[in-house]
């Protein structure tokens with residue numbers, strides 16, 4: 001008797017029962033362990049879109065508000081910050097704007113103080129400091 005069909009069927013069974021679930025499991029595992037978190041999923045980005053995007057353009061957040069200054073041009077005219085010191089400098093400037101508001105005599109419109117506070121303010125300032133200048 002020819003055993004070939006049984007061998008082929010056996011191999012097919014192994015493929016279905018072992019290889020495919022293993023492959024699917026591996027894929028899930030990889031997604032869950034993904035370490036490089038893109039700016040797309042940082043909480044600061046969404047918070048920026050909600051609280052600042054109506055007035056400010058920021059390329060990394062995909063916002064195009066034009067009531068206030070374009071924050072890429074304003075905060076990082078030479079491109080994204082090169083090191084942590086530069087990031088901290090921008091973050092300080094953003095926190096100052098959030099906490100104190102901004103009302104320069106030469107700029108039309110003003111930014112009210114305290115639009116956001118606490119950890120929300122911190123998340124936003126952190127996001128802006130890291131991603132300003134990408135556009």
Ligand code: HEC
Nearest residue numbers: 051052055067068069094097102103104107109110111115
């Ligand atoms: C109601 C509109 C409005 C909203 C909302 C707003 N801003 Fe502003 N923002 C402005 C205006 C207008 C200016 C310019 C004010 C000026 O210089 O007179 C400004 C200026 C700034 C500046 C520059 C300050 C400087 O150093 O001169 C930063 C940084 C800033 N905003 C960040 C933010 C962030 C972060 C948020 C969200 C928490 C935000 N803004 C929300 C209107 C807004």
